[in-house]
Amino acid sequence: MTTLEQRTDRAVRPFTVHFREEALDDLRRRLATTRWPTRELVGDRSQGVQLATMRALGKYWEKDYDLRRVPSRLNALPQFTTEIDGVNIHFVHVKSKHADALPLIMTHGWPGSVIEMLDTVGPLTDPTAHGGTAADAFHLVLPSLPGYGFSAEPAEVGWDLVRTARAWAELMRRLGYDRYVAQGGDVGAGVTDAIGRLGPQGLIGIHTNLLVPALNDPASLPAGTEEERAALAAIKVFQTSGNGYFVEMATRPETIGYALLDSPAALAAWMIDHDTDAYYKIARAFVDEKPSGNLTRDHILDNVTAYWLTGTGASTSRSYWEAYGPDAPAAGRPPLPDPRVPVGFSTFPGEIWRTPRSWAEKSYPTLNYFGQAERGGHFAAWEEPELFAVQLRAAFRPLR
Known part of the structure; x- marks a missing residue:
């Protein structure tokens, strides 16, 4: 197709995941020939991912993990692609x-x-089978961010959170949804925050489980209570000793990309070294074989394997430069207005910081739901899908 045809083609096409056998063989070979560093000199994760964790992960990945799980799980669901703003977007629908x-x-x-x-997917689309009622049901659209998974990587700079949010609004319009809600965590919270601030036609509410304004400007939030001071202290710890990955990807994504595309062990270590709560849950799953909620060895490796076989280590890192880097095209853009639609927020106990209700209320004047889950952390939907679904049902119930 010509560039003009690609930019004007709005077709939605069915998609099926398939990996070549040679790619699976190459992964097994690389895992078998991994060059391991010496053991860390401390008894915690302060020097990074621990050798015992990586040894256990690598052994299971090479010897016991079924490399065909990723296509099997994804192909069991309806998948599609469509070109938006020059990028072919993959999504589950x-x-x-x-x-x-x-x-x-x-x-x-x-x-x-x-x-x-x-x-x-089950709890959200079929709530009657998961403790909810038919009135709680959602039609679910799960897009892969540009440069992630089976979405194409952008060929030009400028794909920041706002541009992605605009693409999501176009995706929902293209699917025929003239009344919908949006949700996100981590980078997805940034996209969801942006779509809420853009306020495209059809959007009636948003929900996040990471308070984006707190990460962007924690000093602007109240610090008068013990809960607020504890949250500020947790953010400071993360920003001073826990966000090495964030700084590297936001400033030098291409540099780390070489390692992530060449070594599956390096990719796995980079991906599990995110936050303290999630890291120790993952470590226990492999070293002690004690999963935390839904965070099993197979589920963890499904995600890492998808990154490896799609070769997206560099392009996913580059997305941080686009969203958060000081030299990104979006740097210096005037802030968007507060969302005009209702905003829901849920806090999970293992999150990098526990967001006080006062912070959510200050960040979002239209806040209409604040939930506190019993379990789960930064990757709430992954760790506790049933509890996560309960939060979304409650947050969006008033908007139906």
Whole structure:
């Protein structure tokens, strides 16, 4: 197709995942010949991902993990691609069997993918089988961010959170949804925050489980209570000793990309070194074989394997430069206005920081739901899909 044809083609095409056998053989070979560093000199994760964790992960990945799980899980669901603004976007689209289901577009983050949301499909689209009622049902759209998974990587700069949000609004319009809601965590929270501020026609509400304004400007939030001070302290710890990946990808994504495309062990280590709560849950799953909620060895490796076999280590890193880098085209853009649609927010106990209700209210004047889950952390939909679904049902119920 010519460039002009690609930019004007609005077709939505069915999609099926298939990996060549040679790619699977190459992955097994690379895992078998991994060059391991010496053991860390401390008893915690302060020097990075621990050798025992990576040894256990690498052994399971090479010897016991079924490399065909990724296509099997994804191909069990309706998948499609469509070109938006010059980029071919992949998405899972599951329609509920229940009448009057509410359309929901849900965005993953890094180091996530649509895979981390697959176990929410049942609870969200078929709530009667998962403790809810037919009135809680959603039609679910799960797009892969540009440069992630099976979405094409952008060929030009400028794909920041706002441009992605505009693409999602076009996707929902293209699917025929003239009334819908949006949700996101991690980078997906940034996209969802942006779509809420843009306020495209048809959007009636948003929900996030990461308070984006707190990460962008924590000093602007109240600090008068013990809960607020604890949240500020947790953010400071993350920004001073836990966000090495963030700084590298926001400033030098191409540099780390070489390692992520050449070594599956490097890719896995980079992806699991995100936040303290998630790291130790993943470590326990491999070292002690004790999964935390839905965070099993197979589910963790489904996500890492998808990154490896799609070769997206560099392009996903580049998305941080686009969204958060000081030299990104969007740097210096005037801030968008507050969302005019209702905003829901849920806090999970293992998140990088526990967001106080006062912060959510200050950040979003239209806040109409604040939920506190019993379990789960930064990757809430992945870790606790049933609890996550309960939060979304409650947040969006007033908007139906």
